[in-house]
Amino acid sequence: MTHTGHATQFRYAAQHKPNQLIYGNGQTAVITGWTVKQAIAKHLQPSEYAVIGQLYSPTRGINLLIRNLLLNPHVRYLLVINATKEDQNAGASQCLLDFFRNGIEENLSDTGRKSWVIRSTIPGYIDIDIDINALEKLRHAVEVEEAKSISEAVEKIKSYAQKPAIAPWGIPLEFPMSTVEPTVLPGTRYGHRIEGKTIAETWVKIIHRIKTTGTIRPTGYDGKWQELIDLMAVVTDEPADFYFPEPNYLPIDKSFLEEYISQILDDSPHREGVKYTYGQRLRSWFGRDQIEQVIQKLIGEIDAASAVMTLWDVKDHEKGGSPCLNHIWLRVVDNELSLTATLRSNDMFAAWPANAMGLRALQKHIRDEIAQRSEYDLKMGPLITLSQSAHIYDDTWSNAEQLIQEQYAAICSKLDYADPAGNFLIEIAEGQIVVTHTTPGSGEIVGCYSGKNALKLIREICAASPAIRPDHAAYLGMELQKAANCIKIDKPYVQDQ
Incomplete structure (x- = not known):
């Protein structure tokens, strides 16, 4: 903390995800949820905030965010943006607000570890080794507000900045975090093929393959990931209404999926602070409705090899925030419609099941439209995803290990003796x-x-x-x-x- 004239300048020091934050020298931490952090920062002066950062996941992000706040007791105000469909879907902003409003209790996390569990309808965890007194002190020392839009957020942050500086609520607190480097077995780095009947089964096989032989590398986001390059997943028999195992071990549920499918199938207007959606890229980004184009293309020439949709814009090289899903190709062979999607960068633990189900819904939409408008009543062929960087982030390694332990053996025991090789x-x-x-x-x-x-x-x-x-x-x-x-x-x- 430095004193210059009347103004008090504070310095925010983040131990976790330091390269993903925008730093100021005020006393308000701004949590933007899924809204791009720069969309808020551009309306503010650095003296008006302590730090600005995004929060995507309640189970992975809140624990690190709370650790950073304990290290920076000069933060006395917290502004949480809970504005978009993506925010509601992920629930991270809501879960964080619930931490400050309702507190925590001791219970088990999703990986079966003893944890502080946030009293919320949305699962969120904080490491048990963080002292309960420190957490309670933080909850009561910080004034928390929710904002439903960028303009409302900016107005509230500016009003906090008008208030005289308050002394920090305590001393910086740091609690050591344990990390375990996984053992990596020898295996091929490039070019993998994994097949399963359902998305759920294929996902477990993918996680097992990456977790056992993936290379551990630093990411551009303050952490590590375990990665395989060019992983092709073939899903042959996903049912029309989607298979959710019982109990559901997937990282998504039916209600999340409904929202997600609309982000792939439907166009959306451009909103400040919200990145494109895949649907926007497919429906209007290039001035053409590409989904409509491939439907027309295949009706006109059913065995065309050029039913292609692209989501990559050459401008993506310059301005960051480029789509992970880049290319979609549809093909009809033996009266069967397959869909192949190329994803340049793919979080296989948290994102792939939703990606795969969303793409399957797109494949079915195209099949149904062709059937309605022409004499072609095509069967649903396989869904194929080609994940060029297929990775698992280090903050889900323990979840991945647990998934393998609980599900992999059971899936492998269901042997199908039919080999396509004959x-x-x-x-x-x-x-x-x-x-x-x-x-x-x-x-x-x-x-x-x-x-x-x-x-x-x-x-x-x-x-x-x-x-x-x-x-x-x-x-x-x-x-x-x-x-x-x-x-x-x-x-x-x-x-x-």
Whole structure:
């Protein structure tokens, strides 16, 4: 704190997410929720606020925000913006207001850890190692107000700035945070393929793959993430009304999804402080309704390979806040409509399930519109997402570990024996192992292999059918070895016995 004439200047020191904040030297902390922080800052002088920052998630963000406030007891006013559809959807602003109004109680967090749980209808947690007395002192020392718009927020912040400086409510308090570096197993860094019947099942497999072999790297946002590059997820059978597991382990629920789908399908007017929505980029950003364009394109030429929608604007290089979802491609093959989406940067833990369900809703909308307006009654094909940077942020690593522990084994135990690479019939004829490769379904013969050496045969088969499933290849290796042993001891061989 420095004194210059009559004005008192305070310095806000953030230990958590320091590069994501705008700093001033006043006594009001401004929490903008999903509203872009610069949209508020441009209406203010640095002397009118202590700090301005965004708050996206109640379960991940509030804990760090409270730690920063404990470190800066000169903050005596807190202005929380709770204005947009995104704010209501995420609930972080509401949960923070509830912390100051209602307080906390000891309970378990979403990862089963003992925590302070905010008394709110929205789940929000604070680390148990933060002293309860410090939290209570903070709650009662800071004056908190909610604002429903940028103009209302600016007016309130300016009125606080008119008041004489107040002494800090205590001394800066810092509580050490424990961090655990995950063990990373060796694995491919580039190019992964994961398939599942539902979005929920595919998501668990994605989280497992990143968590076990992803590279740990610093992010541009004061932290770390674990990342794989170019991860393709194929969802084959998501039901029309979406599958939510019971109990629901996804990071979203049905009511959140309804809001989110409208952000993908519907245009939205430009509002100050609110970034574009995907729907705005698709419907009006480039002066064309691209969803309408691909519907017309496919009705006119059903096997077109150019049913493309783009969300990336060349201007995005200059002004930040560029969309993560960049490119959408639709294709009709064998009367089946598939949708492929490219996401340049993808938070696979918190965002991918909503991204996938929103894209599936878009795929269904296009299928239904084509059916209504033409003679084409297409089946829903797979949804494919290509996440170029597929990552999990360090503040959800423990949630990811817990998800894997509780769900991964159960999902892997549901074995589907149908391999798109086909079936292999193993027999012994004239002292040799004979393997016949047939197509799935119709059973048409497409290949034949013979020899006495099991290892040589399995290598030949895998070289000729590189898409064979790993568990199928392992099974064949075992069966071929059994057949080779039967030849050695002159015993009859029967597959699967």
